[in-house]
Amino acid sequence: MTGHPPGAVALIDAQAIAHNLRRLRRVLRPAGTRRAPRIWAVAKADAYGHGLEHALAGLADADGLGVLTLDDALRCRRLGWKRPILAMGADFTLADLRDPALYPLHVVIDRPEQLAGLAGLPPPRMPHVWLRHCGALNHAGLQAGEYRAAFRSLHAELEAGRLAGLGHLQHYAGAEDPEQLPRERRAFHELISGMPGPLCTENSAAVLSDPASACLTDWVRCGIALYGISPLRGLTGRALGLRPAMALQAPLYATQAVRAGQGVGYHGGFRAERDMRIGLVRCGYADGYPRTVQGPCQAGVQGRMAAIVGRVSMDTLAVDLSAHPDAGPGDAVTLWGPGGPEVESVAGWAGTISAHLCVGLTARVPRILRPEAQEPSRPVAGATRKKARVASK
Amino acid sequence: MTGHPPGAVALIDAQAIAHNLRRLRRVLRPAGTRRAPRIWAVAKADAYGHGLEHALAGLADADGLGVLTLDDALRCRRLGWKRPILAMGADFTLADLRDPALYPLHVVIDRPEQLAGLAGLPPPRMPHVWLRHCGALNHAGLQAGEYRAAFRSLHAELEAGRLAGLGHLQHYAGAEDPEQLPRERRAFHELISGMPGPLCTENSAAVLSDPASACLTDWVRCGIALYGISPLRGLTGRALGLRPAMALQAPLYATQAVRAGQGVGYHGGFRAERDMRIGLVRCGYADGYPRTVQGPCQAGVQGRMAAIVGRVSMDTLAVDLSAHPDAGPGDAVTLWGPGGPEVESVAGWAGTISAHLCVGLTARVPRILRPEAQEPSRPVAGATRKKARVASK
Numbered sequence: 001m002t003g004h005p006p007g008a009v010a011l012i013d014a015q016a017i018a019h020n021l022r023r024l025r026r027v028l029r030p031a032g033t034r035r036a037p038r039i040w041a042v043a044k045a046d047a048y049g050h051g052l053e054h055a056l057a058g059l060a061d062a063d064g065l066g067v068l069t070l071d072d073a074l075r076c077r078r079l080g081w082k083r084p085i086l087a088m089g090a091d092f093t094l095a096d097l098r099d100p101a102l103y104p105l106h107v108v109i110d111r112p113e114q115l116a117g118l119a120g121l122p123p124p125r126m127p128h129v130w131l132r133h134c135g136a137l138n139h140a141g142l143q144a145g146e147y148r149a150a151f152r153s154l155h156a157e158l159e160a161g162r163l164a165g166l167g168h169l170q171h172y173a174g175a176e177d178p179e180q181l182p183r184e185r186r187a188f189h190e191l192i193s194g195m196p197g198p199l200c201t202e203n204s205a206a207v208l209s210d211p212a213s214a215c216l217t218d219w220v221r222c223g224i225a226l227y228g229i230s231p232l233r234g235l236t237g238r239a240l241g242l243r244p245a246m247a248l249q250a251p252l253y254a255t256q257a258v259r260a261g262q263g264v265g266y267h268g269g270f271r272a273e274r275d276m277r278i279g280l281v282r283c284g285y286a287d288g289y290p291r292t293v294q295g296p297c298q299a300g301v302q303g304r305m306a307a308i309v310g311r312v313s314m315d316t317l318a319v320d321l322s323a324h325p326d327a328g329p330g331d332a333v334t335l336w337g338p339g340g341p342e343v344e345s346v347a348g349w350a351g352t353i354s355a356h357l358c359v360g361l362t363a364r365v366p367r368i369l370r371p372e373a374q375e376p377s378r379p380v381a382g383a384t385r386k387k388a389r390v391a392s393k
Numbered sequence: 394m395t396g397h398p399p400g401a402v403a404l405i406d407a408q409a410i411a412h413n414l415r416r417l418r419r420v421l422r423p424a425g426t427r428r429a430p431r432i433w434a435v436a437k438a439d440a441y442g443h444g445l446e447h448a449l450a451g452l453a454d455a456d457g458l459g460v461l462t463l464d465d466a467l468r469c470r471r472l473g474w475k476r477p478i479l480a481m482g483a484d485f486t487l488a489d490l491r492d493p494a495l496y497p498l499h500v501v502i503d504r505p506e507q508l509a510g511l512a513g514l515p516p517p518r519m520p521h522v523w524l525r526h527c528g529a530l531n532h533a534g535l536q537a538g539e540y541r542a543a544f545r546s547l548h549a550e551l552e553a554g555r556l557a558g559l560g561h562l563q564h565y566a567g568a569e570d571p572e573q574l575p576r577e578r579r580a581f582h583e584l585i586s587g588m589p590g591p592l593c594t595e596n597s598a599a600v601l602s603d604p605a606s607a608c609l610t611d612w613v614r615c616g617i618a619l620y621g622i623s624p625l626r627g628l629t630g631r632a633l634g635l636r637p638a639m640a641l642q643a644p645l646y647a648t649q650a651v652r653a654g655q656g657v658g659y660h661g662g663f664r665a666e667r668d669m670r671i672g673l674v675r676c677g678y679a680d681g682y683p684r685t686v687q688g689p690c691q692a693g694v695q696g697r698m699a700a701i702v703g704r705v706s707m708d709t710l711a712v713d714l715s716a717h718p719d720a721g722p723g724d725a726v727t728l729w730g731p732g733g734p735e736v737e738s739v740a741g742w743a744g745t746i747s748a749h750l751c752v753g754l755t756a757r758v759p760r761i762l763r764p765e766a767q768e769p770s771r772p773v774a775g776a777t778r779k780k781a782r783v784a785s786k
Contacts, residue, residue: 006462006484045679045707046757068708069399089675089708091399091646111647113722138657139709140647140673173659180661253484254504254533264531266566268573280533282482286438286752291745292685314438314752315461315482316532329506351744352684359679359707363756364439 007315008250008283008335010361011370012050016243017058020226023241024204025061027211028220036215038063040086040200042223043076049358050227050246051367053079058245059226064106066221070096077101084128086221089140092117098125108132108169110140115150121162128165129154130200133191136173136184144191151195167198167218175205176232185213205231208240229343229354236344246358247337248365250283252301253329255321264318265310272309277321279306281333284315288361289335290350297349299333300340302326306333400708401643401676401728403754404763405443409636410451413619416634417597418454420604421613429608431456433479433593435616436469442751443620443639444760446472451638452619457499459614463489470494477521479614482533485510491518501525501562503533508543514555521558522547523593526584529566529577537584544588560591560611568598569625578606598624601633622736622747629737639751640730641758643676645694646722648714657711658703665702670714672699674726677708681754682728683743690742692726693733695719699726 021041029036041062042048047055056079059065064084065076070092073085086106094117097105106128109115118129131150134141142150151166158166170188174180188201198218204225207214209232214220224230228237228244237244256278264270264278279301285291289312297308299319306319306327321327334340336357347354361367414434422429434455435441440448449472452458457477458469463485466478479499487510490498499521502508511522524543527534535543544559551559563581567573581594591611597618600607602625607613617623621630621637630637649671657663657671672694678684682705690701692712699712699720714720727733729750740747754760 006464049679071399089646111722134649136656136661137659138649138651138655138671138703139706139711140649143650173656173661177660253482256527256531256533257536258531262531263529263566266530267570268529268566278531285749286442288753288755291749292743310531313532314748318532329504350685355707356678356684360681360753360755362681362753 006251006282008248008287008289008361008365010050010365010367011247011249011337012054012367013243013245013247013338013370014054014058015372016228016245017050017055017226018061020228020237020242020245021059021061021222024207024220024222024225027207028215030211030215033215037202037217038219040064040066040219040221041226042066042088042203042221044068044072044088044223045359048223048227048355049361049367051369052076054367054369055226055245056081057369063219066223070099070102073102073105074099086130094118094120097121097127100125104128104164106130106165109150109154110134110142112142112146112150115153118154118157118163123161126162126164128167129163130167130169132169132171133188135170135188136180137171138173139171141171147191148195155195165198167200168192168195170201172201172203172206175203176209178209181206181210182213203231208232224355227358229358236342238342244337244343246343247339247370248283248289248335248361249332249339250281250287250335251329252279252319252327252331252333253282254280255328256280256318263310266313267311270310277325278309278318279321279324279327279331279333281317281319281335282315283317283333283335284313286314286362287365288357289317290346290352290357290360292351293346293349294351295349297346298341299335301331301333303339305341399644399675401641401680401682401754401758403443403758403760404640404642404730405447405760406636406638406640406731406763407447407451408765409621409638410443410448410619411454413621413630413635413638414452414454414615417600417613417615417618420600421608423604423608426608430595430610430613433457433459433612433614434619435459435481435614437461437465437481437616438752441616441620441748442754442760444762445469447760447762448619448638449474450762456612459616463492463495466495466498467492479523487511487513490514490520493518497521497557499523499558502543502547503527503535505535505539505543508546511547511550511556519555519557521560522556523560523562525562525564526581528563528581529573530564531566532564534564540584548588558591560593561585561588563594565594565596565599568596569602571602574599574603575606596624601625617748620751622751629735631735637730637736639736640732640763641676641682641728641754642725642732643674643680643728644722645672645712645720645724645726646675647673648721649673649711656703659706660704663703670718671702671711672714672717672720672724672726674710674712674728675708676710676726676728677706679707679755680758681750682710683739683745683750683753685744686739686742687744688742690739691734692728694724694726696732698734 110132200219202214298305336343503525593612595607729736
């Protein structure tokens with residue numbers, strides 16, 4: 001109820017998302033080539049936790065949006081999205097597909113039962129259909145025999161003018177593994193050999209690790225890279241020319257003098273080796289900051305790193321302010337993203353992946369669109385002293 | 394868009410919460426005693442992820458509600474809560490405290506700066522004030538000297554009729570540790586020796602592990618136990634006479650035949666040793682199911698356990714249905730709670746605590762109040778075959 005937000009906020013940089021989309025386009029269209037695949041901008045899970053409406057502000061140039069369900073697709077339409085939408089995990093009936101608001105609509109067929117939902121749709125409400133093979137992932141997806149049968153049946157529908165299109169789609173189980181990716185690609189190409197239709201197989205990891213192969217397909221599906229996060233192990237988004245689109249910030253709400261020998265946090269996980277000044281940050285695992293971080297973890301305070309000390313609790317985490325004598329209540333602390341550690345680092349401390357952190361932010365963390373005029377997203381500088389307050393709503 | 398909800402839902406059992414409250418009351422009032430402490434029902438973080446409005450349906454007999462901020466307190470008032478509210482981590486100004494809707498209001502003072510916000514409130518809008526010592530936790534909280542000075546100043550206000558009450562509050566750093574708890578208690582009692590006023594120090598772990606000491610205080614603060622979850626390591630809520638208040642369920646949306654030698658899930662984390670039938674469940678880490686589970690993990694299908702196979706992905710996890718030949722699309726899978734594994738087990742697989750899982754459910758998981766008429770919450774039975782479909786909204 002004071003000037004700064006009472007808790008954690010995720011600041012979303014739509015310009016960074018637009019930058020990342022341009023970056024992927026350049027990767028997919030090397031100088032001198034005439035043709036490049038179109039890009040499905042994957043916006044599942046509320047745009048990987050960034051907030052669909054904010055992500056759309058950066059995705060105006062995408063060729064289509066990839067979502068999970070038809071409800072998600074309708075939400076995109078309500079937000080004004082006019083181009084194609086790919087529903088990647090939709091349950092649907094014939095009645096659902098009759099809603100004209102959904103079109104232009106692409107749907108993925110990953111189980112034989114879904115075919116019944118497609119028969120008898122009158123033009124012009126015809127979806128573009130993508131068959132998905134189960135592949136090495138073995139989540140939803142047609143087995144080889146089911147795939148061939150579905151293709152025969154749907155190809156007849158296509159020829160009769162009752163489908164807008166029919167393509168081939170695959171999710172790789174190990175796209176970031178340079179040995180497994182070609183094997184998975186080859187197996188899928190063998191399956192679809194002789195079946196005409198566009199190809200949609202490559203994701204962020206495949207596009208960035210093997211763009212030459214990705215360029216030979218018709219549509220790519222990019223999610224995590226659009227948000228500035230590396231899909232490849234051991235590399236950050238920045239190293240791949242991407243800009244992080246999210247900064248998780250929370251206010252420092254109190255400071256505490258801790259004497260040598262005293263503990264900080266639940267279960268005495270940290271014991272001070274010297275007298276120190278700590279800052280209490282209004283962010284905890286109830287916001288989605290992972291309680292499971294281990295080892296030396298950091299957050300950004302006044303543009304420099306400060307160590308996180310003690311166990312992360314439900315609503316609070318503590319940082320060592322010994323080297324930040326000017327920091328005090330109201331200062332913004334950056335838990336990840338520009339002004340703090342890379343999200344890839346925090347994911348490493350928590351033993352998980354960056355996407356898990358971004359989509360794991362809870363309902364109480366407002367996603368706020370960062371104003372365009374603001375300074376460009378940069379990594380934490382060495383020793384600047386500028387006060388960075390938490391952005392107001 | 395079919396009959397069952399498209400994704401994960403958390404079914405909330407308000408009767409279980411009411412049962413747990415009664416259980417804590419019995420623990421706090423052994424036969425023959427005349428006086429028992431009052432109970433703050435802690436409902437921070439949207440009632441530990443259960444949904445405040447659903448939790449309130451089970452908390453009608455609590456003496457007061459414990460929340461974090463004044464905004465949370467106002468939300469409780471809008472939901473019809475008339476008894477006292479304890480704001481445990483509130484930033485406030487004098488203007489904030491003038492809102493009559495907040496009262497009867499208790500506020501925690503954990504930093505000297507907050508005292509300024511209390512001077513000059515005209516009756517009858519007088520909060521009850523609790524001083525909080527930093528203790529061994531060393532998060533927010535007054536140091537000993539600050540505590541004594543604040544007590545002197547506020548005691549004068551109390552005597553002059555300008556406060557509704559003045560008490561002593563502490564959060565233990567190791568309430569579940571039978572050696573540390575008495576030390577922390579003793580240190581606080583030494584600090585407040587000679588200072589009159591009610592005492593509020595005991596939480597779920599302290600109440601359940603040492604009820605005799607808890608009975609000597611005036612108010613206890615119970616959170617996790619109210620939701621049926623054990624605050625003590627190595628014990629489940631059920632072992633403590635509590636009933637779990639949340640069941641996380643999600644629909645099985647497809648099945649897949651996997652041949653011996655094939656992998657399931659990203660990064661080939663699982664490889665089938667024999668031909669098997671798996672079920673794909675519409676729940677993943679974007680719902681808040683932890684991607685970090687390790688070892689043999691399970692979920693409840695048709696009242697019996699099924700192994701989770703392969704890495705949990707954003708929107709899907711897979712279960713082994715080899716021993717569930719009748720299970721198919723539309724069946725409910727229980728990820729934790731009645732009908733599935735205890736939430737304490739899932740927390741163990743994920744290397745965290747149950748509270749982390751419950752508060753970590755994301756916005757896309759609807760919290761649905763379980764109808765009263767339903768069967769009582771029970772652990773998974775041996776080999777019942779009853780079909781348990783996901784409850785409709």
